[in-house]
Amino acid sequence: MMNKLFLLCIVTFLLFVASCNQNGNTNSSSNNTDSVNTKVESIRDTILPCDAMLWEHVYHASRLEVIEKCKKVTGVIYDKRREKDGDWHIQLLLDAGQENLLNDKNISKQKGCLVIEAVCVNKVTQLDAISSCEVFANHVLIPSEGEHVSVIGSYVFDKQHGWNEIHPITSIEIIN
Numbered sequence: 001m002m003n004k005l006f007l008l009c010i011v012t013f014l015l016f017v018a019s020c021n022q023n024g025n026t027n028s029s030s031n032n033t034d035s036v037n038t039k040v041e042s043i044r045d046t047i048l049p050c051d052a053m054l055w056e057h058v059y060h061a062s063r064l065e066v067i068e069k070c071k072k073v074t075g076v077i078y079d080k081r082r083e084k085d086g087d088w089h090i091q092l093l094l095d096a097g098q099e100n101l102l103n104d105k106n107i108s109k110q111k112g113c114l115v116i117e118a119v120c121v122n123k124v125t126q127l128d129a130i131s132s133c134e135v136f137a138n139h140v141l142i143p144s145e146g147e148h149v150s151v152i153g154s155y156v157f158d159k160q161h162g163w164n165e166i167h168p169i170t171s172i173e174i175i176n
Helices: 002-023 030-047 052-057 104-109 127-133
Strands: 064-082 088-094 114-118 148-158 164-174
Touching: 052 164, 064 114, 064 164, 114 148
Parallel strands: 114 164
Antiparallel strands: 064 088, 064 148, 088 114, 148 164
16 A cells, blocks of 8 residues: 555656646646646546446446545444345444545434445345346455454445445455
8 A cells, every 4th residue: 555655646746747847837827737636636546446347246336426436444344234236235334534424314324334335245136136246256355243444445425325335345454
């Protein structure tokens, strides 16, 4: 992770220098700053370890509005259940300082937790979801309730249910 952060810093610096050279000075315009920010965001999305291929296996992906392509969160597994579409629906009680990731529905319908979903881990019994997982088996770690974890995946708004999620999960790591 440290190597990726170092690489991101170097790339950001190089983009800044290139932007300055295009203008012939170090006073960049608002448009140049926007261009550099866009390039940095694109590079950040490339460097972060989210697996974009997982989106091919998300059941009715159009119901999810992407807020951030790749996000890392930490917290404690509060509850989990198998879904008929093959996913694990997991409630993550976030560590302090991440409360801004929750909305009113997370508070009222998900016990104050962020929903995290691992796709295609379980047997699919929902007929219209079978095609999403029929040629894919996800082997992401599914921790036990009470374990403290780090989760990486897409941060989305579930338009059907109204809460925020990490869905699909790229990885879960148990931390102490």
